Amino acid sequence: MKLYNSIGPNPRTVRMFMAEKGFTVPKIEVDLRGGENRREPYLKVNPSGQLPALELDDGTVLAEITAICEYVDEIKKDTPSLIGDTAEERAKTRMWTRRIDLNIAEPATNGFRYAEGLKLFQNRIRCIPQAADDLKAVARERLVWLDRLMGDKPFIAGAKLTMADILLFAFLDFLKGVGQALDPACRNLTAWFERMKARPSAAA
Known part of the structure; x- marks a missing residue:
């Protein structure tokens, strides 16, 4: 493998x-x-x-x-599942993973590709430079929405680390380096991000 x-x-x-x-x-x-x-x-x-x-x-x-x-x-059955141990847990993980992917990661990343990353991507994919600002705005709005829902939960889907947390962290950490840093006003997500950054896996 x-x-x-x-x-x-x-x-x-x-x-x-x-x-x-x-x-x-x-x-x-x-x-x-x-x-x-x-x-x-x-x-x-x-x-x-x-x-x-x-x-x-x-x-x-x-x-x-x-x-x-x-x-x-x-x-890899000898370590805790990051998808879920029950049908309900797995459904929640997949729900949040999809929401993050479609509503935050995809528009924010395309916003980067069509603007700061245009030189790299313009001959590889269809780019829409005029859409970049709006796509970034969509991602920002959904992060505010997610911050409100997050509350004081330790992780996106609840009490346990899941794939949804890992996906969101990897993208937010990338985006802060290309002009789309998480707004500090999103206090719940900012605290969550710092907890994720402290995990040993964040160095992977």
Whole structure:
């Protein structure tokens, strides 16, 4: 088994998840800045050209971070589940993961790609520069919404660390370096972020 790895919040989400599970695999570094992920031979591994990808021992390749994380969670049974131990817990984790992915991570990341990252991405994906500011605003609004719902809960989905926390942390930590820092007025999320940053897995 091996992980095709690179810079960026998506690979970091998987690395952090694996670190929390105590799951290690060899890593093959792919030069995302140089566009290595958008040409052969990597496209034979993952035709979407995205990172990361997990190649299993039989040659099967898993892409998409939620799929990879759920696979790792299922095969690594000797550590606490980061998806959930019951149907209700798993449903809540998936609900929050999807909300964060669609409402925060995706618009904020596209806002970066269409603005600060335009030079890197303009020849790789369809970019919409005129949408950048609005996409960033969408993400900010949803973070305010999430901050209100967070209250004094230790984690996004409740009492336990889940994939939703890891996903949001990896993206917020990336976004603060590209002009989209979390508003300090989001006090609940700011306190949560500091707790997440203190976890050993944050170094993954």
